Amino acid sequence: MALSRRAFGVGLLGAGVVGTGGYFAVKDRPELQGLLGSRTTLSGFIGGEKEAFLADRDVVSALGAYGLTVNGRVAGSVEMVREQALLSQSPQFLWPSSSIMVDIARQNGVKIRNDRVVLNTPVVVYSWQPVVDGLMKSGLVTVTNEGHHQLDLKALLDAVLAGTDWSKLGVNSLYGRARIVSTDPNRSNSGFMFAGLALSLFSGNVATADDLAASGGKVQAVFRNMGFKSPSSGKLFDQYLAGGLGGEPMIVGYENQLVEWILADPSRWNRIKASPGAKPVVLYPRPTVYSAHPLIVVDENANRLVEALVSPKLQELAWTRHGFRGPLGTATGNADSAIGSLLPAEVDAVLPMPDAGLMLSLLMMLAS
Template identity: 80%
Template sequence: MAISRRAFGVGLLAAGIAGTGGYFAVKDRPELQGLLGNRTKLFGFIGGEKEAFLADQDVISALHGHGLEINSRVAGSVEMVREQALLSQNPAFLWPSSSIMVDIARQGGIKIRNDRVILNTPVVVYSWQPVVDGLTRAGLVTATAEGHHQLDLKALLDAVLAGTNWSKLGVNSLYGQARIVSTDPNRSNSGFMFSGLVLSLLSGNVASAAGLAQFGDKAQAIFRNMGFKSSSSGKLFEQYLAGGIGGEPMIVGYENQLVEWILADPKRWQRIQASNGAKPVVLYPHPTVYSAHPLIAIDEQVDRMIEALISPRLQQLAWTKHGFRGPLGTATGDADSAIAGLLPAEIDAVLPMPDAHVMLTLLDKLAS
């Protein structure tokens, strides 16, 4: 049957109206903007341990699917919420590595629209198998039934404060006094959280102002003993791997760092495991502290970034490719065979951080 020109024109007009209406219907729904290639660009600062996650092409593609393009720069967690030189760049978001940074940001006058914990990873200690063997003989390290290593951090801190030699702790291959190194607590979150954990362990409970007054000098001595302290958790982890057992016998880091390094090149990890050289070992302080990673929204558009990052797809990528646990501290996907059995399913001995006032006062003391 023939179709008249008028009917054909009406059909085209209707299709155009439907298409235009469909376009604006999608355009007005942020979660569908990625279908049109429309992306909202957001600039902000992140902790260095999340740099590889946001540079992951799968993560970038998933964020594009939510209509988002993230331009992030690395800064220390403490720096990003306190340094005016960074805040004057008008970031839309801040993504530090500790929930207490939200309180510190508010106290500093940052206008926070929203905040949400996106990722979690416990603070751990990285060492080497010969060191762990010696500390095990000395009673400072014990193995769980699942084969994970727990560190009596309080006993180690006491040994450091006493100037105990490595040989006295069963580690004959190392020269000099025992030491553990973290990042600069006034710049980087892993050092910041470790300082709170140190003060609490010395105090015998979650540190208060009274505990700081009584044990602050000892905490200061622990950090003075470290010598040079890196400004970045990522840089310190690289120094640990490059320096080996002689250069960095024990460092403070995040659980996800070794996982991410293994998954970047599983065959490299297999070669290391099969070699006769010293092997990296992750130790779980008992107790430890959890490094929660809250996304702080300054611009209202960051609410969309929060919703994207807590989506099942991005949570799965965070765990399976980068070793980050979910907001509740649990796995959010099936572990890769390369890291099967490496991580405990749950961390059962976790100590809360001291409050923001105590931590800020401690930072001033450590900086003096």
């Protein structure tokens, strides 16, 4: 039976009310913004260790549900908050790898509208099985009941400063003096944090200005011993994998880097584990420092990116695909079987970093 004109009009009115209500329901829920068809493109600088995360298709899709497209350009964490050549490009957000960078950005005139730690990963040392086997004999590396390797970093740094040969540390597969390499602390966060950790280890506690005067020279000597220092944590990790046992025996990096590399190709990892060659090993310095990843909002629109990144979906992807822990340093999903028991559930031996003013003074010392 045909509808009357009046009934048809009432039907259209009802549909309009439902449609309008649906529009406002979606509009008020940031995780559904993408359904409206509008996208906001946000541009800013990110630490290189987060490049693969933002390139992940599922991450791109999850951000799209928030109506966001993120254009993250890679820069060193220290550079992005200090270099006017970068800041003059008017980034809408900065995503460095240390909470201290928030204070340094503010000191450099960045008008911060908001900041929030959205990811965490501890600083670790990467080495190879033959090196670890030797260091276990000399007592510098121990294994926990859960099978995780802990490193006495202070003892290792003392050996480096003393010019100790690898063979004296139980590592007969390497020639010459023991060494460890990090990134450039004046450009990249992993080197920056390693410098702060080393200073605190030489000082016996979280370093103060007096400790810088007393032990800063030791940190300076450790970094001079490294030779060339990469400007990027990602590039150094690639050098480690490409250089192998002889090229890069020990480097400073982030826990998530090996996890991300394994999950990118689990079958490759299984082949490496089954092969007779040297295998990568992650060592947890005891104590270590946490690399917090704060999203610094410069443009108000980037507040939506903070909301997206702390959502359960993106937090789960950060952990299960890329090895980033949540804001509190804990797992935010079920670990893939490829990494299994590779990671400790929690990293409990953690030191705070020295304050921003002290770290800037240390950077000046290391740049000379």
